[in-house]
Amino acid sequence: MRKLSFTKALFALMLVLLLALAACSKETEGEKPKDSGSTDTEATDDSGEEEEADDGLYSIEDFSPDTTNEGEAIEGGTLNFGLVSDTAFEGTLNWNFYGGDPDAQILNWFDESLIQFDKDYVMSNEGAATYEVSEDGRTFTFTIKDNVNWHDGEPVTAEDWLFAHEVIGDPDYDGPRYGSDFTNIEGMEEYHAGKADTISGIEVVDDKTLKITYKEATPSLLTGSVWTYPLAKHIFKDIPVAEMSASPEVREHPIGFGPFKVESIVPGESVVMTKNEDYWQGEPALDKVVVQVINPNTVVQAIETGKVDLVDSFPTDQYPENADLSNVEYLGMIDLSYSYIGFKLGTWDKENNVVKPNPDAKMGNKKLRQAMWHAVDNEQVGKKFYHGLRWNATTLIPPSHPVYHDETNPGREYDPEKAKQLLDEAGYKDTNGDGLREDPDGEELVINFASMSGGDTAEPLAKYYIQAWEQVGLKVQLLDGRLQEFNTFYERVGNGGNDDPAVDVYAGAWGVGYDVNPAGLYGHDAMFNFARYESEKNTELLEAGVSEAAFDVEKRQEIYNEWQEFMVEEVPVFPTLYRSLLVPVNNRVQNYSLSVDYNGRYKIAVTQEEPMVAE
């Protein structure tokens, strides 16, 4: 019996130790995000020894979007493409039905848009089809090139293109595409409502020529508003529209007219593609492309060991530690996105689908908003948190659109003194001597700040902003005292129209489309105008930006420069950081590029059979 009790005692001891251990680990977990701000700075100091970046900071200007192409390419070869995602891909492999980005990454290899875009995001005539615009800018005539064929050898026809419009416009269509781009086509709404059997605005002139007439001529038509993906009618014509997206023609043996053909699919994890010898731009250089899902936690190892040659996206915060991997080259470009901080100025009128500004909103004072912009030092945020790979943003049109981004506009620079001065002018003064400002009526002012969780930097970043505002005497607190999960965050900020009155300030980010038109984010009838800001001048400028007159690029620039300036003055939201996009590519890969006008996947080649491995 003595033995048994000894074991028991040992077990009890172990249990106590275990509990202590568990308690410890919990503590460290809680602490971690708090001081990762300082670990970031440490990392900056460490990487200071590297040769490329003496100060541990990087700049997007040092990256090229194209591969350098060193060495001699071999014939054939297999390319391994890593799809970085913590979810399986959906497998809706058709441009007309897909919903998620992982599917799009796969689609890019075996199907493409008939129309390509140039560096300024304007439709070009370099793609599989060319276009002409009529005098009034409303009618587009597209001509598909003769040698463009589907993977099964059938030619891609104007009929297929029309068919895509008919399917998306069908009331049974279950994808997310039908919207203002389509309702702008003449006769589309009648067709959608079932009042017409055909779409009156689309005409098949001959096998290869399609004419589409739009209701309104806008410069947006040239930058992505036209639906440029055909749907193979000879395959899909007998399938009911409601069943198309789930059909084996989409999921198991999808078809396209791109440089590679789908050979086999393992649902949710990988796709093998072989070259399409009949590709319209010429025979692809590679024999095979293998697309495989890899978990974001292991992406660095997968690249380091050459398991994948390139990936669709790479976590920028991992870059500084892996900047000198010997087997890869980093391609980079300015991302089509920006981070911002917004002020709630009203609510959403669900009945009329317009914003309903609230003149008495807590954040309604323009000077208060201006001051809050002046109070934060985004240049330092970019350096400390992102090693310079994100940097101070000045206006609401990011530099990824160099034609419309107003470089001469400095935005509002970091200037806490000016912030204080603005607050004083507006009557926000400390009347009770607690070091914090009260509102002009002498009431205590507490501002609620909603910020999203996710990533190690989310919390320190939110804390920084709160501190920076405290420095100028504003009491800002985190909404509910914690970060909000993605869905909750957007629901409370106003997605769906039920704005939570508890939110005063919020930090979000937007991706920007090819078209710069900001009306979808800041228009008076835009649900995503979460700030719920509206003014006559804003509406006027946004409308002018898509008017016929704006077909003239210089005129459009003028309009958008004025709008950017107006936003700097009004500050319904202010941009905080611009972002960069980095993608590592194995050294053996040639002719790959991130550029917008890149359509050369058929030219991608490798210089050796096996991927290079980091030394």
Next chain:
Amino acid sequence: MWKFTVRRILIMIPQIFLLSILIFLMAQAMPGDALSGLIDPNLDPKEIAKMREKLGLNDEWYAQYIDWIKGAIQGDLGESFRFKMPVSELIEQRLINTFWLSVVTLIITYLIAIPLGITSGRFNDTWADRIITGYTYIGFATPVFIFALVMLWIFGFHYGWFPTTGSVKPGLEPGTFDYIVSKIYHMLLPAISLALITTVNTVQYLRSEIIDTKQRDFIITARAKGAPESRVYNRHILRNSLLPIAAFFGFEITGLIGGTIFVEQIFGYPGMGQLFYESILLRDYSVVTSVVLLFGIASILGALISDVILSLVDPRIRIK
């Protein structure tokens, strides 16, 4: 025996029913829905609202529940919003992967647990025992998701002995010999990672059972009758100690469910666990409810199996 099993199964039905209501309510309580992630100015909010209406997401929860349970009884679990395919088909695809992963994990679990448990129990308080119990305590304390990551890093990336992602090598013809070999090869590392952690329960269990049995009167009798030590251990002690382990089998299945969620995530292995996780993230309700229901049924079934095995090996339980 049959009476007992039937009674047990009858109890299961209200259990599952209650579970389904709970699951449904919890899913409803989550903020956002399948469409709320579509935050993209290129999409028309009006169309999204229409789609929401079409999918019945605006209905009261009980209306949605009745719709769902009606279908579920007929074997129709609805349509996944995200995958645009019937949930039952989707689950079938994933279930096969998870099923085999669990089988391999269970086999490895017992392959590790039985010899370790026996050694540790028979030679308790020797160095071998201390090392083994030491391992079990470490195993108890180590979270699966960290351990799996470390295993992946060492054996997948550093040594390159195992594949690092997916359930099969891309491009193989299903059904061929290569395909099956590749499947097993892909399963090994996740299964080992999971088994090394889950096995510690069984080792501990077996160990204490053996130590306990060793002291029993009938063992003393056996020894007194002059039975050789090997016979005492193999025939008398081991057999009696294995009974509770067999009963524990059902609960092992339940434990595996929790483990696969992490392991599948880390190894990019498309099974039920991964499906569950991503469906929650993306608010694909029809999938979440179906998967949780299935997990729930698996747990209840596991408990049932345990009870049945227990009643088979221990007559006392049958007579209630």
